[in-house]
Amino acid sequence: MANIGIRLLEKSFGRPSGPLGRVGGWLMAWRNAATERHLVDVAELRQQDVVLILGPGPGVGLEAAGERSGHVIGIDPSEVMLTSCRRRCAELIRRGRVRLVRGVADDTGRPAGSVDAVLAVNNVQIWPDWRAGFGELHRVLRPGGRLLLSAHEKWLPGGLPALAAAVEQAGFEEIQTWTWEPPGRGAATAAQLRAWRADG
Numbered sequence: 001m002a003n004i005g006i007r008l009l010e011k012s013f014g015r016p017s018g019p020l021g022r023v024g025g026w027l028m029a030w031r032n033a034a035t036e037r038h039l040v041d042v043a044e045l046r047q048q049d050v051v052l053i054l055g056p057g058p059g060v061g062l063e064a065a066g067e068r069s070g071h072v073i074g075i076d077p078s079e080v081m082l083t084s085c086r087r088r089c090a091e092l093i094r095r096g097r098v099r100l101v102r103g104v105a106d107d108t109g110r111p112a113g114s115v116d117a118v119l120a121v122n123n124v125q126i127w128p129d130w131r132a133g134f135g136e137l138h139r140v141l142r143p144g145g146r147l148l149l150s151a152h153e154k155w156l157p158g159g160l161p162a163l164a165a166a167v168e169q170a171g172f173e174e175i176q177t178w179t180w181e182p183p184g185r186g187a188a189t190a191a192q193l194r195a196w197r198a199d200g
């Protein structure tokens, strides 16, 4: 029974696929929109920044990032979510401000030192290997580049201390953590982190 529950969660939210994945995408676009937009605000993106959005899901944060920066790349392993992003960001894709790539956090396919900012909302808790994931993000960020993470606090294993330790182990510096309350009744507290790749 527990296995069936886990498989349904995976199909709806973890790596959305099929009709359940489409419903999950709709729910996430509704419930997580404020957090997605908030993290884009915190990232203080500039027009010239190259920005990687990991696990954009239905693409709310991807769209917000594409309105600020002209070089946004969304990376997600789910074809259903990539289709949803294509629909939501059609105009930004047409203008060349947003691109989509099928991939995962620990294998982004980006050249070393090519990215100014990496953002991930509500997917760090399901990456299979934090060491590989944060190692890859440290590799693709340029010196001085920034990492921004957000996850539902209640689903983050080990909480912010464990996340900060994994980020530090990968070589990031000036790590800051905090929690943020999204607006709306019953919204889940977001655990958030910002860190930098050392400059030089």
Ligand SMILES: C[S@@+](CC[C@H](N)C(=O)[O-])C[C@H]1O[C@@H](n2cnc3c(N)ncnc32)[C@H](O)[C@@H]1O
Residues within 6 Å of the ligand: 013, 014, 015, 016, 028, 029, 032, 033, 036, 054, 055, 056, 057, 058, 075, 076, 077, 078, 081, 103, 104, 105, 106, 120, 121, 122, 123, 126, 127, 128
């Ligand atoms: C819970 S959803 C969150 C979507 C969106 N960011 C939000 O907050 O509404 C998780 C997303 O991460 C993607 N994902 C799953 N495993 C991943 C991985 N290892 N690396 C990057 N993205 C992943 C899923 O396909 C899905 O789109």
